[in-house]
Amino acid sequence: RGITLESVRDFLTREEDTIVFSLIERAKYPYNSPLYNPSSCLKVDKWFGNSCSLVELFVRDSERVQAKIGSYQNPEEVPFFPEDLTWPVVPPYNFSKVLYPAAASVNVSDTIWSVYFKELLPQFTVEGVDGNFASTAASDLACLQALSRRIHYGRFVAEVKFRDSPQDYIPAIRAKDRDALMKLVTSESQEEIVKKRVEEKAAVFGQDVTLDRPADTGDSNSSRAAYKVDPSVVYRLYGDWVIPLTKIVEIEYLLRRLD
Numbered sequence: 374r375g376i377t378l379e380s381v382r383d384f385l386t387r388e389e390d391t392i393v394f395s396l397i398e399r400a401k402y403p404y405n406s407p408l409y410n411p412s413s414c415l416k417v418d419k420w421f422g423n424s425c426s427l428v429e430l431f432v433r434d435s436e437r438v439q440a441k442i443g444s445y446q447n448p449e450e451v452p453f454f455p456e457d458l459t460w461p462v463v464p465p466y467n468f469s470k471v472l473y474p475a476a477a478s479v480n481v482s483d484t485i486w487s488v489y490f491k492e493l494l495p496q497f498t499v500e501g502v503d504g505n506f507a508s509t510a511a512s513d514l515a516c517l518q519a520l521s522r523r524i525h526y527g528r529f530v531a532e533v534k535f536r537d538s539p540q541d542y543i544p545a546i547r548a549k550d551r552d553a554l555m556k557l558v559t560s561e562s563q564e565e566i567v568k569k570r571v572e573e574k575a576a577v578f579g580q581d582v583t584l585d586r587p588a589d590t591g592d593s594n595s596s597r598a599a600y601k602v603d604p605s606v607v608y609r610l611y612g613d614w615v616i617p618l619t620k621i622v623e624i625e626y627l628l629r630r631l632d
């Protein structure tokens with residue numbers, strides 16, 4: 374069937390655009406800390422009595438609405454709060470079945486959630502509160518969903534790698550040898566290409582576009598300050614979090630690939 378290492382890498386490349394744009398959109402607003410106070414609101418119905426943050430309320434309710442229109446029917450999409458979802462009201466669509474069923478449920482949503490709020494968000498937003506809480510929460514949702522889609526796509530990457538050379542993977546899977554699987558799925562040169570490319574995308578997408586072009590002064594630093602998200606931060610976010618989490622998904626998927 375039509376899934377190859379090239380096609381899954383093309384997907385990851387296209388998803389970089391979505392991630393970089395979503396970070397740029399989120400960086401339009403300051404950190405807006407009231408959204409993240411863990412005791413701002415009560416969770417509804419089943420969770421009545423437990424407190425949660427405003428952003429969690431926003432994501433839970435948004436996922437519920439999106440699920441009605443068919444989100445999470447596509448195996449590429451993984452919800453943060455699966456327990457809250459309702460049945461879709463859209464006509465069923467026959468998404469192609471690529472993933473191995475016993476491994477398809479591999480999920481690092483909780484890790485993505487905490488990494489995003491603890492490690493990523495503080496690195497590309499400025500401190501402060503501007504009161505645009507709903508817009509800010511909507512931007513967080515866009516970032517979270519783009520990251521989740523990318524990281525969980527590691528399942529598809531792993532499936533392709535397994536199909537391309539089962540003889541290499543089967544002994545490591547049988548031995549539950551995570552280190553061996555890590556070596557098998559890793560391509561240092563590919564990771565460097567990805568990190569350099571997202572850095573470049575942050576520079577290209579995040580510069581101010583103007584019509585008056587002054588003569589090039591040759592001072593490349595003069596435009597640096599204008600980037601909406603620091604390209605070197607995006608390089609590091611990918612190197613420290615996005616790629617490592619994708620690899621964890623790949624390994625966890627492979628460990629279940631013979632179940």
Ligand SMILES: O=C(O)C(=O)C[C@]1(C(=O)O)C=C[C@@H](O)C=C1
Nearest residue numbers: 530558559560563564567616619
């Ligand atoms: O492209 C691959 O081969 C992948 O497995 C994806 C990815 C990535 O997250 O970008 C992860 C591991 C490899 O070391 C290289 C890149």
